[in-house]
Amino acid sequence: MNRLVIKNLSKTYPNGVKALDNVSIEIENGMFGLLGPNGAGKSSLMRTLATLQEADGGTAMLNDIDIFNQPHELRKVLGYLPQEFGVYPKITAEQLLDHIAILKGIGKASERKQLVHYLLEKVNLYAERNKNVKGFSGGMKQRVGIAQALIGSPSLIIVDEPTAGLDPGERNRFYNLLADVGKEVIVILSTHIVDDVRELCTKMAIMNGGKLVFHGAPQNAIDELDGKVYQKVVEREELDAYAANYAIISNKMVGGKPFIHVYSETDPQNGFEPVRPNLEDVFFSKINTANVLV
């Protein structure tokens, strides 16, 4: 059983942006979803855990490795897939994985070859192993990325918005792969796609403005809102009036008309229908605390 304990992590960038504000989380084996709008501090947190940048204050321990004082130890058990990554031109998938296997300290050539072939099989790229990674499609490149992160049997895998730019089919395949490996290690997955978290993660956290605004199981968060969310289709002109009178969670367009979700302890009448809350309502109710139109 692996255990990642983060305590009071803070980071302020030189330009004054508070990327992490006193973040404390405990994470155990399994998929952990980190949800938040763009600029919430997800990437900062992940980059910090991947020892790519230093925090101003706080501690983070993986089992008994102190991430900030023993970064070298952590990197040995870390698999990291950055939000955006590139590769050198003219390097094939097999060469790339082999190169990274060397860096991760797998010295024996035969052992490395076996591992690389095994991973290529697993991510379904064995047939493409001698092609340049530069020429791969987004989904194939992302699968190379996950294969790369799996080298050296890591106990902490960090994937930062891995599905940005993938089509739905590729996305599913990617998540199946991740769920496969995620049973026995910690997988931290950041995303701004709410559905991803609902489908995959047993535990989640919502971040906004560098702060942790929710931490727990997705189902608990949904249960908390049960019976308190109401929906209505309104006219575009009335939208401002509704925003002033009700605690709006979210508004979106359905069939060209604004469709609003509001939060209310009691039935608001006035044509509102009760609705079973979904994770998206949770997400918006946590980050949109000022109840403004989005």
Add this chain to the structure above:
Amino acid sequence: MFKDFFFAELRYALRQPMVYIFLLLMALLTFGATASDNVVIGGAMGNVYKNAPHVITQFTAILTIFGLLIAAAYFNTAALKDHNHQFNEILFSTPLSKSGYFFGRFFGALVLSTIPMLGVFLGVWVG
């Protein structure tokens, strides 16, 4: 770790045409200076042999100045290619050793920028 970076650097650059182009260019210059009177680098005048040690030293000294430009190109690649190709985040999250990474790249680039200078002697020899 040193070995891997060193040879990776060499292998990568030797598959590119740049190093050969520079080598040929250098060889061509000194070949011309040695074989023809119309090309003069430093120069052998009067009854000094065209392949006198002093003349060759002059060739080398003058062309090494241009060699600095070549070296700049190779060291630039060595230092910045991870960032340019956005591979740095993956690379720096692996347990690589600092010295192996740095010196592997450094000596790789050093050897690479020396290769074109060999062209000086190649040219003189052929000429």
